[in-house]
Amino acid sequence: NAGVTQTPKFQVLKTGQSMTLQCAQDMNHNSMYWYRQDPGMGLRLIYYSASEGTTDKGEVPNGYNVSRLNKREFSLRLESAAPSQTSVYFCASSEPSGGAGGSYNEQFFGPGTRLTVL
Amino acid sequence: GEDVEQSLFLSVREGDSSVINCTYTDSSSTYLYWYKQEPGAGLQLLTYIFSNMDMKQDQRLTVLLNKKDKHLSLRIADTQTGDSAIYFCAESPLNTGGFKTIFGAGTRLFVKA
Numbered sequence: 001n002a003g004v005t006q007t008p009k010f011q012v013l014k015t016g017q018s019m020t021l022q023c024a025q026d027m028n029h030n031s032m033y034w035y036r037q038d039p040g041m042g043l044r045l046i047y048y049s050a051s052e053g054t055t056d057k058g059e060v061p062n063g064y065n066v067s068r069l070n071k072r073e074f075s076l077r078l079e080s081a082a083p084s085q086t087s088v089y090f091c092a093s094s095e096p097s098g099g100a101g102g103s104y105n106e107q108f109f110g111p112g113t114r115l116t117v118l
Numbered sequence: 119g120e121d122v123e124q125s126l127f128l129s130v131r132e133g134d135s136s137v138i139n140c141t142y143t144d145s146s147s148t149y150l151y152w153y154k155q156e157p158g159a160g161l162q163l164l165t166y167i168f169s170n171m172d173m174k175q176d177q178r179l180t181v182l183l184n185k186k187d188k189h190l191s192l193r194i195a196d197t198q199t200g201d202s203a204i205y206f207c208a209e210s211p212l213n214t215g216g217f218k219t220i221f222g223a224g225t226r227l228f229v230k231a
Contacts, residue, residue: 004160031217040126042206042223043161050217058218090160096210096217104149105210105219109160 001026004110006091012116013081021076021113023091031094032074033107034058034066036087043090049074081117089113122222124207129228136194138225140207145188147209152181152192155204155224164205165192194227202229 004025013019025032030051035043035058045058047066055066063085065077074093078085092107124140142150148169153161167174167181167190174181180193194201204224211220 035221040223042122043221045218048217092160103210103212103217104166105217106151106163106166107161107219109162111158111160 003027004091004093004108006089006110006113008113009111010114012118013078014118015082017081018077018079019081020078021089021091021115022073023075023110024073025091025093025108026072027093027095027108028071029093029095029108030071031096031105032068033092033094034064034074034076035090035092036060036085037090037112038087046076046089081115083117085115086117087115089115122207122209122220124222124225126223127226127228129230130197131230132197132199134197136192136197136201136227136229138192138194138205138207138227140190140192140222142188142190142207142209142220144209144211144213144220145185146212148212149210150183150190151208151210151219152179152190153206153208153221155206157203161206197227197229199229199231202227 007022033048034046049068052071091110094107096103096105121143151166152164154164155161178195182191207222
């Protein structure tokens with residue numbers, strides 16, 4: 001099993017360009033996530049999809065859109081890239097469990113995409 | 119609001135114990151987690167603790183939870199150079215339905231030979 005895969009690994013964009021980051025998981029997980037990681041700020045949630053057919057905003061959604069294409073794939077789109085979007089982007093998937101008693105939610109992460117916007 | 123705080127850097131000598139501390143704000147979280155990130159890679163779950171436990175031990179790792187003070191710590195015994203990484207504390211508040219995980223900023227552990 002490949003786990004969570006992301007493409008591309010590296011990307012350089014000019015301000016105003018658009019691009020889509022691709023993510024796929026082969027663990028049959030219902031939930032998928034997009035995070036950005038910036039120095040000293042840890043991981044911040046951009047968007048998540050609790051299950052196929054649903055998407056919700058996270059902490060920092062502005063400037064991004066997402067598509068849950070099917071259960072396996074969850075893409076992140078930058079319509080008009082800005083230098084403030086220079087970051088490392090991680091996709092993750094999980095299968096929350098535990099019901100009303102509390103949810104165990106181990107997340108499995110891809111290797112990341114390093115994006116630079118000039 | 120939800121927040122997880124941890125110090126950014128820790129430096130220890132090989133063979134010593136490392137203790138990484140974390141404070142969190144949302145007491146509704148049933149599980150609290152420690153993730154490890156090695157250079158150039160994504161995060162990987164290292165260990166977790168259920169909120170009704172005070173301590174969990176797993177080989178060289180000991181997790182301590184003080185629910186009253188909302189304080190979580192990770193102790194690594196006999197720290198090795200291979201333990202050099204960034205360690206993230208995280209919680210999944212119940213009011214998010216368990217879907218959202220709040221991560222701290224990460225503690226970068228340096229192990230000196």
